[in-house]
Each structure stands twice: as structure tokens, then as C-alpha cells.
């Protein structure tokens with residue numbers, strides 16, 4: 611799909627400096643290895659949102675999508691609660707004051723023979739990520755050292771377990787390592803919803819996966835907002851040595 615809007619028009623939907631994350635329209639700087647532009651949105655009622663007026667239905671569609679993503683996230687959280695054999699509603703109560711969810715509407719420029727990186731390999735820092743990707747593909751997940759394409763399928767959402775579950779479960783659940791490879795000749799669009807914890811939440815391995823079963827905790831505890839701040843610094847002040855990029859390994863014991 612060709613973009614019908616100039617960069618200047620898109621930049622009118624960029625946020626001011628007070629937003630906790632750069633809300634609205636953002637474009638990766640030219641020197642970034644990640645070649646994409648995106649619109650970042652907080653919950654529909656957030657004062658930080660900068661949503662475009664055009665096309666006319668876009669804003670309401672985004673708000674509607676956000677609500678459905680939240681519901682899906684809550685359902686997935688409940689399923690994971692069961693999979694981890696936690697007491698009923700344990701995660702729901704732990705995460706009852708959620709307000710940090712956000713959705714990113716991505717557009718990746720077409721890949722070329724010499725440059726097809728869309729997003730460098732990473733794990734997401736939140737709880738659960740839900741991806742709606744269009745039919746061109748490009749998302750890949752790393753399993754046992756091998757990159758496996760996540761083939762798009764109509765009516766299907768991709769769900770990633772992210773870092774917070776890796777810590778809570780003391781590494782019983784693994785945060786999915788993934789990347790985006792830009793398909794050649796076509797732009798790629800995706801909607802990525804980050805189901806999140808509230809910043810003041812304390813994160814550490816649950817006793818059930820550590821001391822109660824005679825295992826040492828594999829992570830030291832941290833406030834979620836501190837981890838988020840370190841990850842944001844990765845983006846705003848990218849370290850020159852890629853090994854200095856902060857991931858959940860930062861809290862590993």
C-alpha cells in the first residue's frame with residue numbers, strides 16, 4: 611500500500627515532550643537499523659494521545675481496536691494464570707490497576723536486496739504482546755537458534771509471552787525472541803498491542819517457581835517502571851556497543 615500522506619502531514623500527529631512514551635506519529639531516524647514508522651497510542655481516554663483526523667474513520671477504528679485488544683489481553687492473562695497453575699484470579703488481582711497498555715500501528719518500508727531489517731531481534735519487556743499482521747509476512751520467531759517465519763493467516767492473532775512472565779515464572783516461560791524482516795517490494799503493516807503492568811508494580815520470581823520448589827530465584831526483583839525507563843534509554847540513547855542494550859538479563863542473578 612502506498613502512503614497517501616506526506617511526512618509533514620503525519621508529523622502533525624506527533625506528541626509533545628511530556629508524554630511518557632513518544633505518542634502519535636514517529637519515524638525511526640535514518641541511521642537506525644530499524645526501518646519503520648509508527649503511530650503510538652495509549653488507552654483511548656489518555657490525554658497524551660495524538661490521533662490523526664484523517665482518514666475520517668481512523669481515530670474511532672483505533673479506539674475500538676484498542677478496547678478489543680484489552681479484552682483479548684485479559685482473556686490471555688486468565689489462560690496463562692491456568693497454564694501456570696496459579697490460584698484463580700491471581701494475575702488479575704496482581705495486575706488490577708493496569709494503565710500502561712499501548713498500541714503501535716506500524717508501517718515498514720519495502721525491503722531491498724541489501725537492507726531488509728525491519729526490527730532487530732529482541733524480546734518485549736511487557737507481559738503479553740498481541741500482533742495483528744497483514745498478509746505479507748515478515749515476523750519471525752527464534753526457536754532453538756533457528757528463525758521461523760510466523761506465517762500470516764486471516765483472522766489470526768500472534769501472541770508473544772514477554773519478559774515479565776519470564777521473571778514471574780522464574781524462566782519456566784520464555785519471553786519470545788522475535789524480529790521483523792521487511793518483505794521486498796511491498797510495505798508491511800501491523801498492529802502491535804502491548805498488554806502491560808502498571809509502573810509501580812514489583813516484579814520478581816513467584817515463590818511457587820522458586821523457594822517453594824527448592825529453586826534459587828533467577829532474577830532479582832525490580833519496579834516495572836525502572837525496567838521500562840532503562841529500555842526507553844536504549845531507544846533514546848542507543849549504546850554504541852550492542853552488548854550494552856538493556857534486556858531482562860540486566861536483572862539476572
Ligand SMILES: O=C(O)CCC(=O)C(=O)O
Pocket residue numbers: 714716729734741743749788789790800802
Ligand atoms: O510488527 C510486528 O509484527 C512486530 C513488532 C514488534 O516486535 C515490536 O514492536 O516489538
Ligand SMILES: [Fe+2]
Pocket residue numbers: 732733734739788
Ligand atoms: Fe516485539
